[in-house]
Structure formats: C-alpha cells, structure tokens
Amino acid sequence: MSFVLSVLVFLPLLAAPSVYLATRANRRAGLYLSLALGAVVLAIALYTSWAVYSSPPAPGQYQLSERYSWINFRPVGLDFHLGVDGLSSPLLLVSALLTVLAIFGSRKLIDHHEPEYYSLIFLFEGAIMGVFTSLNLILFYVFWEVVLIPMFFFIGVWGGPRRKYAAMKFIIFTYAGSTIMLLGFLYVYLGMGSSPSFDIQDLSGHIPVALQYLPLLASFIGFAVKLPLVPFHTWLPDAHVEAPSPISVLLAGVLLKMGGYGFLRISMGLFPQASYQYAWVFLVLGLFSMFYGAAAAILQKDLKKMIAFTSINHMGFVLFGAYATLAYGNLLGVQGAIFQMFAHALAVGSLFMLSGYIQHQAGTREIPSLHGLGTSMPRTATILVLASAAAMGLPPFASFLAEFLVIAAGISAFSLTAISILVPVITAGYFLWMIRRVVLSAPEPGHEVHDMGWADVASFAAYLVPLVVLIVFSYLILTPAAPVAAYLWGLA
C-alpha cells in the first residue's frame, strides 16, 4: 500500500497553520515558505502523473490506491479510499501547478490579511487534491464542500467592490447544488439493498438501471452548477469579476474542473446506462453552453468578465466531448474532454492573471478604456496575444488539439453537431476584436504605465510553455486517458 496520495492531500492541509504563523512573523518568509511548499506538492503531483503514465491502470482500476477503514458501525461502512487514473492525474498536476503560480502572482496583488490568505490557499489546495483522488462518495463530498469555505472568504475578504454579494451568491448556489448531489448518493446507498456501499470502485457497474435515473439528475444539478452549465452559471461572472486575480486563476483553473471531473467519474462512471439513454440531453446542453458562453463574451466590456464567459464556453466542450463518447463510442470524446480541462486551466488561468496585472498597472480592465498596450506595455501585450491565441485554440497551443478531438467525436456521434465548429470561430472573433482595441490601438498620450518585470514574464511562460509542449507530446495525457474512455464506454 502506497501513501503518496495521502501525503498529497494532507501535506497542504497540515501546511496551512505553519504558513499562517510564518507569514504573521515575516511577510517575505511566509511567501517563500508558501512557494516552497507549493513546489513540494507540485513535485508529488508530478510523481503521481508519472506513475499513472508509466504504468496506466487497467480500465476501472486505480494506481497508487490506498484504502483504510474509516467509519464503521452496523449497517454503515465507509472506507478512506484514494486512487488515481488517467482522468485524475492531469487535474492533480494542473491544480498543483496553478497553486504555485497563483501564490507567485499574489505577491503584488494581495496587500492585507496575508497570513489568512496564504493559509487558506493551502486549505483550498488540500481539499482539491482530496476531491480528485477520493474513491468514496462521502469522502468526495466532504472534500467537495471544504473547497467552498476558503473560496467564500477569498471572494468576500479580498474581492472587489461588490464582493459581499458575489461571495453570498457563490456559496448559496454551489452549496444548494451539492447538497442535492449528496441526496442522490444517499438514495443509491439505501437502494442497493443488501450490499450498500459508498465506494466508487465497488459501485461502478453494479448499480441497477432503475436506481440510476434520480441520482443522475441529482448529481447533474451538483456538477452543472460547478462546471458551470447554462442556465446554472449566473454565480460565475459575479464571482470572477469580484475575486482577486490569483483567485480567479484557481476558480477557473481548478474549481470548475470539479464539475467536469464529477460528470466523468460519477455521472458517467456510476450511472452509465441512464447517462447513455439521456446522452442527447447532455449533448444539447453542452452545445448550448458553448454557444451561449461565446455569444455572451462578445458583449462584455470588462476584460475579466469576457474571460469568465470564455470559461463557460470552454467547459461546455468538456461536457459535450464526454457525452459524445457515450452516445457513439468514439473514445476521442472523453480523451478530448480530459485534455480540454488541462488546456483550459492553463490558457484561461494565464488570461485571468494577466487581467490582474493590467488592472494593477493601468488602473482599469475595461476594454474600451485600455489603449495601445502594444507600445506602452510591450511585454504584457505580447503575453496577452499569446494567451489569447491559446484560449481561442490556435496551434501550436494544446487547446487546439483538445477542441479538435471533441468536435471530431461529436461529429461521429451525430453529424449535425458539426455546427460546433463555429464556436472556436466566434471565440477567435471576440479575442481578435479585443486585441485590436486593447493592443493595436494608439496609446493614450500622457498616460504613464509600467510594463511587467522579467520574473513575471517567466511565470507566464510556466502557463504557456506546457501547452506548446503538450501538443507535440500529446500522448502524455491521451495514453493514460484511453483506458478511462474505454472503461466508460464499456459500462454503457
């Protein structure tokens, strides 16, 4: 039995108090300690990904799994059960990477209550690692909810002018969604009769079809709020606009992935036949989200709000791809969805961080008030163009490949879904329009702005270089994802 995953989950949770004390004593020391701890977690996540890649677990099996008896009284038994496969390992890796980058980006943007801030980041990271590794529904739910608490404080304490409203809306929406999801899990448990279980691995493939419909609906509500799927998305633009930029990175890059992960691991993994029957509903909803997110983004004047709607559009691809596989059996859909989650986290994460820098340096992030960044802030502008290219799915960034796989799988399921090819076109349209207005216009005379330093440029390279690397070595993600896709299709 390995204990790598326990360390991955509990190291950040236990690190939180020490980060608090260190930052209280000395601001710099706290920042360096946070970065060092974040790097250690990233190294463990890298090891985990390598373990999954070097010996991919068989379909339905998990690598590095550990299982201990946790709560046990007649007639309820709960195991503390962790494991990773090709679905969770990319998400663990990208979460750990974004946490380090968010800490680095916070050093200039966060200027009050720092001890609380940095310790909450580690609480958040530990809970996220728990969500992506737990193989017990109740354990999964516990971590799922723990994620909410730091995010509520991030938005409420360090947010923008309407932070109180945004924080309340965020916590009420997501909590309501996830309690309904919990009810679905409880329904399954009691319905299993003589062999009740909360274990994902034990339940997968053994739930009678008649028992699948209501829990599918219940878990759909929980995951659709997180993903977020139109019309459950209204908390997201508010939360993003008010959250400080490093937190937007975590919100878009990590928290939204919980929804996509839930759809793949639980909606499809536990309720496959019911998912199969209603796959067309999910396809239509995903397609609608893609178009809606792209269309709404055109109208936004706030750079950050525009990127927030881009997230809705991109996460629609995840749902669409996943259920395209279920509808027809083209495994590229699930592989593309996993790839898209990884690529979206980095591409949109870098854009959110950039919007924070732009606001910090230029004093605004309203697109109409930003002029001539190309001449006044050349380094920032270059990175903005590159990150936009990554977000709109332009080669050589891996997001191109992810969207291509998803659309291909969609066409093989139902040829009319070829219409989804228009979504990247719209996305490219509003990004290029934004670039023309913000970067290529003439600078405002007499308006002094500072460009970003080279350290920050290097940190943005950490977002974008992996995307270029992964379009070449795409098998690093697609090979471990293949057994997951095959397993999910096999169930249905």
Add this chain to the structure above:
Amino acid sequence: MLAGYILAGVLAASMLLIALATLYPSGSSPFGDLISPDQLGGVFALVTVGVTLAVTVASFETTKGSSAPVYYSLLSFTALGMALLAYSRDLLMLFVAWELMSLPTYALAGYDKKLRSNEAAVKYAIIGAMSSAIILYAISLAYGLTGSTQISAVVAGFYAHPTALAGISTLLFVAGFGFKMSIVPFHMWIPDAYEGAPTTVSTLLAAATKKAGFVAAIRVLLGITTLYAVTQNPLFTMANVFAVLALLTMTVGNVAALTQKSMTRLLAYSSIAQAGYILIGFVAFSADPTSNAASIGLTGSILHVINHATMKGAAFLAAAAVLLQLKRADLGAYDGLARRMPITAFTMTIALLSLAGVPPLSGFWSKLLLFLSVANGPFAWLALAAILNSAFSLGYYAWIIKRMFVDEPENPERVREPIWFVVVFAVLVGLIVGIGLFPQQAISFASGAASSLFG
C-alpha cells in the same frame, strides 16, 4: 464565586462518574425499576450535565455579587433533574425528574430582574406548567389502560391493545414533550424566552433542557407504533405524524430565522429547525423499527442531539460574550466582529458552519445519518425537504459569517474577550472539529445508545 467553582467541580466529577458507569455498566440498579443505568441514559446525562458545566464556567464572568449562590444552586438542581430524567424507566420518576429540571429554569429565566427577562420567565413558566399538565394527563391515561407506570410495560400494553385512548395518550405525550423539544406548533414560547432570559440561561435551555425532552420522547414514544386505532385511516401512523411535524418544524424554524434582527432570536429559530432534523430519525424508526434505516435514523438522532448541544452551546455562549462585552444583541453588533473579538468570531463561525452541516464538522455526520435514513423509500420527500432546508439555512448562517469577516465595524477597537468564555470556546470548538474529523467514536457511542434502547 466560590459557589460557582464548587458547582463546576461537582459537575465535572459527576460527568466522570456517568462516563465510568456508562463504559463499565454494572448491570443491576440500586433504585429498582425507577431508574437504570443504560447507555442511552448515559449519553443524555453526559450531554446535559456537560452543557450545564459549560454554562457554569461561562457564568463565572456574568454572575457576580450576592445572588450568585442562588443562581448556581438553581443550576445544580436543573442538572440533577436532567440526569435523573435521562435514566428514568418509570413514568412517575420521569415526571418528578421533569419538574425538578423545569422549576429552577423558570426562576433562572427571570434572573436578570429586568422587565424583558421577567416577561420571558412568566411566559416560559405558564407554557411549562401547561406541558407538565398535559404529560401528567397522558400518564394517567396510560396507567388506566395498562395498569402500570413502567415505560416498558406501557409501551408493550399500547402495542398489544392499540385502542383509541392509547392513541390519545400518545398524542398527549407528543404535545407535552413537544413543548420542550421545541417542535412546531408547540414552539411559540421559544424565541421570546431565549431572547428575554440571560443568554447563559438560554444556552442551558437550548442545549440541555431541550435534550431532556428528546430523551423522554425516545423512551416513551418510539415504542408506541400506531395511531391507526383512533382513526382507522392508514395515513395516521406515527411515522406520518412525525414526518409532518419534522417538515413543519424545520421549515418554520429556517424561514423565521432568516428574518430575525436579533442574534438570540435567530439562534432560537435555528434551534427549532434543528429539532426538526432530529425528528427525521423518529420517522425512519417508526416507519419500520426493524430495518437498517431505523437503526441509522435513531443513531443519527442521538448523534445530532450530542452535536447540537456542542454547536448550539458554542453559538449561544459566543452570543453571550458579545452581549457581555458590547452590550448589544442585534445583528449590527456582529459587523466586523472578527477584528474586535477574533476568538469569539472564530467560535461562532465554526458553530454556524457545523449547524449548517458543512463537512468536516460534527453537524455534517449526524445530518448525513439522518438524511440517509429516509433517502430512499416512502419518506424520500422528507429527505429532499431536509436537504433543501439545510441548503437554505446556510443563507442566514453565511450571512452572519459574512457580517463578522467581511463587513466593516462601526468601531474597530479590539475588545477584551472574557477568559472563562475562551476556555469554554476552546473545549466546544475542539469537540465540534474533533468529532467532525474522527467521527467513528461518537458514532459508535450513539449507535450503542440506540441499540441499548431495545437491546
């Protein structure tokens, strides 16, 4: 002050004795059939005496001067009454213990000698006397029907001969205990009494005497399975009655809590809502006492009683500390409290999150078991209603947390936090977080208590 220290010592010692007696049961009772030491009694005696101890320690800060000996001796009588009630096996013993518990609290509620406090005390005393009368009437009916005041004999007699009078006696028990358990529609006195009474006394009422109502209900009601005899209508089973009461109680409590402007009233309504959750276990049990769901549900009810005592105790005492230092109980006093009284604000946050059922705090586990017990089957609608209630309740709990951490205080000056309160906070927060992270011990304790009832 000396009286307070003595009482705290005595209560701590009796908790130790109760714990030892519960862990190493001797099997025979020196009091014959009146009281007997089973695990169910042990759990409730520990909880009620423990809350009294917490209230006593916190009262070191609030109760000073010549009347303190009276205050502490009233507390000690209440504690004795609650402990006896927990162990009662006989309806007459139960009634005597009930009165021993209730009478001192009437005086305690009016202890402030302010108009508000006296009004609360009078209202509470009148309603309390009425509930005692109802219980006494129910006992007399039970004795007339079965010829015994032994609870087990009464339950068996009702079960064997479910006559109309037995049904009426059952309903009277529900009403009589319902006043203490704060079940809608027997709840109207609660907000006024909790708000008017000194907040330390409100803590005792919400976190301890209310639990006494639940142990009486568990001992008496759960064995009585049918109202069917009265109406000949299958809709009127005890499970349906409890389900409707649970739904009403949690919904009315949560909706009313949302509109309150004073912290003690808000906590009072939230306490009513929590009673509704505890009733869910009764529903699962009376629907089919032999099923897995029944044992999950009853375990959940008992665990929620334990957790509610710590969560509500922490929340009420935090409110008491704010009232003591800031002289205000309205919600405006909580704006920016995290800067003024950080320990109190932290305690309040943990207590409120746990009340909302956010994992990994203790309230999550008991709610999980309660919801699980009815999640599938004829009462699945109740589970859905409870889950939605739970989500809804986070609305006002998170609102308070937002006020404490996000909003700006009128006066950002740091306020001293009374040391005895801090001691109690540390213990209660430790219990909430500890049971939340390592629920196994608490759950098996509660499950042992549940099985000792009909073992």
